[in-house]
Amino acid sequence: MTLSRKKILWILWILITPTAFAVLYMNDPPRNMAVASLVTVAFVYLITVFFSFKVGRTDIILLQGIGLAALLIFGLFIQALLTELAITVYLFTQRLNWADSYRIPLxxxxxxxxxxxxxxxxxxxxxxxxxxxxxxxxxxxxxxFGFYLASYITNEILLYVFRRWLIGSPSQLVKPFEKDSVWEIVATVMMMPMGVAFYTLYAIKGLSGMFLIAVPMVALSIIIRLFNSSQQMSEYLQRVNYLGQKLTEALSADHIIELLLKELPSMLDVDYGYIVLYDVPDQPRLICQYRKENDGIFVPYQIKADVSFDVYHSGKATIGSRKKDMYPYIKALSQNKVRSFLSVPMFYQGKVIGVLTFGTSVKSGYSKTHRIGLEIVGNFLAIALRNAHSFEITKKESEHCPLTGLYNYRYLIAVLNKRFEMSDQQTLSIIMFDIDNFKQINDQYGHQNGNDVLIGVANRLLRVVGHRGMSVRYGGEEFTIVLPNVSCHDCFALAEKIRQSIADEPFMIYLDQEHRYKSIDVTISVGTATAPQDADEPFELIRKADHAMYSGAKRMGKNRVSRYG
Incomplete structure (x- = not known):
């Protein structure tokens, strides 16, 4: 809501309220001003206010029942005055901040x-x-009947005017028969006989009659509130369970966190948040930092400045709702705007593996219900992240050579097939090379040193190729590099650079029996081919590069590069 509209609201309240009460006093002055009766009715008003509840975006305050009785006993002036008193007490219990102070005149x-x-x-x-x-x-x-119908219709109209004019957002309007409206109707219908009974018993029994009906009226308010709370809890937990299932279905850690931050703000107030993992207990890792209004500012994580450390060691959730409860890290993350936070442990197989923390600018924004729900989400999140980690390891093992860390033959074929299936096939070059005389290295220095040479070759390959292509251990001592959108000439130049990087710098091996290191020279023979000019399917491209390697490099003296064609 804009500042100008808030000012207009305050001005309207200041101008309308005294005028309205003056008119009410003149047209329906107070009657039957027995102090005991007035105090008793006021007390019932206040008790009713304390058992109000919220449905969706609407506060449900069950004043209709006592309102009719107050009108009949004391007149409209006193009834309106008692209603304003009760609403004042209600607003005081909400502990509104300055930004929400417009709710008072509203x-x-x-x-x-x-x-x-x-x-x-x-x-x-x-x-x-x-x-x-x-x-x-x-x-x-x-x-x-008209009294209660007018109460309901007026409430709906005023809510519509507020959300349409002051907020200006059609999406905030309450549609007929939405949950907010339904609960208003139910409350109105249930309070109608209570209001009639309240007045009738007062007229017959006096103060004792008031107490006879006041108790069930308050009890009814409590029952409705508890029933609504139970329904809200059930719906909330259903949404929590649904979110948990979606989290555990995701197989990427980034996707899991993205999904969490997309869905969770619709379930509770979330303006700030972060996730800390304790894979190594003494070295927690910040894996996510969130602001609703993303300004791109990163706040360095400090374990001593954060609530996560306490939650991790205690294994218990923490709700902070006062300034003294706030920790330096979340204050810095929110630029000192956070007014309450909720931090819960993430359990996996009975151990805390991380801490999930969210904060809001709303004062006392989190309840016990929110804590229970977020604890469940935290446990689902722990399982999802562990599953994603296991999947990444399995995926990496299935796609990579365990010795060199390069991609393996299976992944190479999958990538080439996918590239050749593309309708708009672009230039694709491939380099294949074989370590010269590798069998002699194994025979002379042992297979462990042979493995060390393979690892060294892979490291130099990654250093030279970088992100320009995909490096693969084809099998044995053969390696392949896939180069998308690289011409045959550029491919040949890169192949020559790879050959030089291996031939110009000796490799270190360890002679176990002599307990010393020794440097040896290693060379490679290289062949290149380029699609679509040399081949139009994956295996043909591999054969052409392999042919260039053996016929043009190996047979011509090794330690050289040959291009197919």
């Missing part, structure tokens, strides 16, 4: 409007000012 105007409208409708429909206690409902059924 709610006061809304409930004042409801009091005036429902009272006016009751009188306009012929409702009696001093109804007969024995025939009250029989003589005033239509006005009573």
């Amino acid at each position: 709610n006061m105007l809304m409930f004042l409007g409801m009091s005036i409208t429902e009272g006016a409708v009751y009188y306009l429909l012929g409702g009696e000012v001093h109804p007969d206690k024995l025939h009250f409902l029989l003589n005033n059924a239509v006005p009573v």
